Amino acid sequence: MCAIPRLFLFNSVSIPLMLVIIHSPAQLQEIINQNRKKNRTIGFVPTMGALHEGHLSLVRKCARETQLCIVSVFVNPTQFNDPKDFEKYPVHTQSDVEKLLTTRADVLFMPSVDDMYPEGLQTEDTIDLGGLDQVMEGRFRPGHFQGVARIMKKLLLMTQPDKLYMGQKDYQQCAVVAHLLKIWKMKTKLVICPTKREKNGLAMSSRNERLSPETRAKAGVIKSALYYVKNNYHKLPVELILEKARLKIREAGFETEYLEIADARNLQPVDHSISKNQKLVCCVAVWADGVRLIDNVLID
Numbered sequence: 001m002c003a004i005p006r007l008f009l010f011n012s013v014s015i016p017l018m019l020v021i022i023h024s025p026a027q028l029q030e031i032i033n034q035n036r037k038k039n040r041t042i043g044f045v046p047t048m049g050a051l052h053e054g055h056l057s058l059v060r061k062c063a064r065e066t067q068l069c070i071v072s073v074f075v076n077p078t079q080f081n082d083p084k085d086f087e088k089y090p091v092h093t094q095s096d097v098e099k100l101l102t103t104r105a106d107v108l109f110m111p112s113v114d115d116m117y118p119e120g121l122q123t124e125d126t127i128d129l130g131g132l133d134q135v136m137e138g139r140f141r142p143g144h145f146q147g148v149a150r151i152m153k154k155l156l157l158m159t160q161p162d163k164l165y166m167g168q169k170d171y172q173q174c175a176v177v178a179h180l181l182k183i184w185k186m187k188t189k190l191v192i193c194p195t196k197r198e199k200n201g202l203a204m205s206s207r208n209e210r211l212s213p214e215t216r217a218k219a220g221v222i223k224s225a226l227y228y229v230k231n232n233y234h235k236l237p238v239e240l241i242l243e244k245a246r247l248k249i250r251e252a253g254f255e256t257e258y259l260e261i262a263d264a265r266n267l268q269p270v271d272h273s274i275s276k277n278q279k280l281v282c283c284v285a286v287w288a289d290g291v292r293l294i295d296n297v298l299i300d
């Protein structure tokens, strides 16, 4: 275990704070137990590292709203359906620690694969995701949400948080996690935070750093296409809007893997002729020069 001190300036008074870095689930358990004994509220931000402003906004909110803010950094191998994507996933441990030192996170949990999967990576077990893993991301990344569910079960059992902070950028993942909390009858409150965006509207993602500067500049078109759908949903025929949105993406030189409007709660396809009072979400996955980007917007 290692604790890195840093100064936090509050009303012109410097308060020394610690970021405790731990690797083993046993150390995490010890910290949780100590804090539970003191009736402290526990907040948890699960991440795969390569932290950006989107993650940091979750961490800051967690630190404001709970008394012990735990952040995990673990690149979970079981949620990568494409081994090449796993190999290419950015790892920036040093800068992750530096960035967390600018927040008020209390604990950084960085386990190894053996710590998280002592039983091995293969499993015959499947977790009931209520059909949420059959649509959109689930259709194009088979097994992905089973991997997310498997690691979230372990992380949630270890941290037992009062509040769990996740970003709306991964809308379908949030829906899966909300479903898991429900079926496992956990009291944890899921706090879904708004997507943080780069200046041109591109949703912040650890994958963005794999884009060339030119592609990154053009990738703002993904948000424009989503907002075109949102702003025209009640005005024009749905197929026409979706077609135009796909065209915008194509004209920027990108390939749309899916662009769909779904029921915002169960993510199932909607019958647009009767969807007037239904809460909807438009989700998209785009290939931009070999990098897969996702985004979404709620439609009222």
Ligand code: PAF
Residues within 6 Å of the ligand: 046, 047, 048, 049, 074, 076, 079, 148, 151, 152, 170, 173
């Ligand atoms: O969104 C992520 O970074 C991951 O899917 C999560 C939730 C940390 C599980 O590995």
